[in-house]
Amino acid sequence: MESTNNSTKIKKCAGKDNLQRLNYLYQACNAIATENETNHLASVMYSNLAVAISKKAVQRMDIEVKRTICKGCRSLLLAGITCKVRIKKKRSIWTCTKCHTAKVFPVQCPDYVPWNLQEESVVETLQYK
Amino acid sequence: MADLYTSLPDQYLKNAPEIGDPTTYIQKLLLKELPRSDSQQLRHDLKWQFLLDKHQSSQKRKKPIRKKKTFLTRRERKDLNILKLPKSDWDYNSLEGIRKMWRQYMRQNLELAGRAPHCSEQDWANFSAVLAKSELIGSEIKVARSKCPSHVGLTGTVVLETKMTFQIVTQQSQLKIIPKNTSVFEFVLDAMKFTVFGKHIMTKPSERSVKKIKSVMLPDL
Numbered sequence: 248m249e250s251t252n253n254s255t256k257i258k259k260c261a262g263k264d265n266l267q268r269l270n271y272l273y274q275a276c277n278a279i280a281t282e283n284e285t286n287h288l289a290s291v292m293y294s295n296l297a298v299a300i301s302k303k304a305v306q307r308m309d310i311e312v313k314r315t316i317c318k319g320c321r322s323l324l325l326a327g328i329t330c331k332v333r334i335k336k337k338r339s340i341w342t343c344t345k346c347h348t349a350k351v352f353p354v355q356c357p358d359y360v361p362w363n364l365q366e367e368s369v370v371e372t373l374q375y376k
Numbered sequence: 377m378a379d380l381y382t383s384l385p386d387q388y389l390k391n392a393p394e395i396g397d398p399t400t401y402i403q404k405l406l407l408k409e410l411p412r413s414d415s416q417q418l419r420h421d422l423k424w425q426f427l428l429d430k431h432q433s434s435q436k437r438k439k440p441i442r443k444k445k446t447f448l449t450r451r452e453r454k455d456l457n458i459l460k461l462p463k464s465d466w467d468y469n470s471l472e473g474i475r476k477m478w479r480q481y482m483r484q485n486l487e488l489a490g491r492a493p494h495c496s497e498q499d500w501a502n503f504s505a506v507l508a509k510s511e512l513i514g515s516e517i518k519v520a521r522s523k524c525p526s527h528v529g530l531t532g533t534v535v536l537e538t539k540m541t542f543q544i545v546t547q548q549s550q551l552k553i554i555p556k557n558t559s560v561f562e563f564v565l566d567a568m569k570f571t572v573f574g575k576h577i578m579t580k581p582s583e584r585s586v587k588k589i590k591s592v593m594l595p596d597l
């Protein structure tokens with residue numbers, strides 16, 4: 248367990264256990280999402296639990312994770328499998344096939360990068376073994 | 377309903393008069409039979425179109441896309457069948473990936489240095505707090521003791537945790553729902569065996585990572 252600036256003392260990360268739990272749940276959700284209908288329902292439960300934990304522990308989910316979870320039924324959105332993607336009127340629309348809830352992203356300015364994905368937003372990287 | 381569209385039995389059809397096109401026949405009949413005051417408007421009346429004439433109930437309308445209201449109400453979630461796990465179609469072998477992932481996650485989470493601390497050591501309280509806060513979905517669990525004798529000895533992978541129950545898939549690929557309140561669970565990680573009293577982890581799984589955990593809990597049962 249070492250931080251990137253090679254200091255020997257162990258640096259604690261706030262809410263590390265919650266983040267690890269979220270990470271594990273999201274991976275488990277991905278692993279069984281497309282196996283069969285029953286496993287897909289289980290994966291909906293996991294992503295639902297992940298969203299609930301992040302709300303309760305006030306740990307924001309990363310934007311790329313957040314965008315792959317349906318706002319209605321909280322199932323995983325996989326383009327072509329659990330959601331359909333269409334570009335209409337300069338907007339890309341991700342429609343969940345289960346609950347017909349849509350996420351709408353404007354595609355007018357391709358240069359736009361969300362703040363979380365920009366390089367300036369990263370202050371420090373902690374690496375754990 | 378199927379009887380509606382079958383033709384009449386032969387004995388009635390034999391005596392029936394020949395009619396050509398049914399619509400022209402009805403028009404002629406109406407002209408002949410109706411009083412003159414009504415028959416003047418007849419041509420106009422026959423042009424009426426009925427709203428539901430062409431729309432049949434079998435043609436379902438496409439579901440509209442929801443954009444504004446995104447959350448689902450409980451009834452909508454119930455209609456989508458995402459409140460409960462189905463009892464069929466489970467496969468124990470296909471959950472191997474999750475079990476492997478859980479072991480990896482648990483090793484990282486507990487920050488193990490080869491062994492668990494002894495109960496007299498300083499780390500003990502900290503260690504058990506971390507253990508109580510960690511995720512149990514994906515673990516291979518065994519019911520060590522229970523008030524219900526048929527639950528004792530059941531082993532399986534946890535697929536869902538709720539406030540009151542663990543739902544596990546046994547090696548026969550069956551879904552079993554086990555109440556926490558009256559059971560004691562065991563699970564094994566590498567060379568360590570953990571015993572968890574179900575009564576002490578009776579909280580919603582989403583709240584467990586935040587809730588304060590009592591340092592001293594009296595086990596009964």
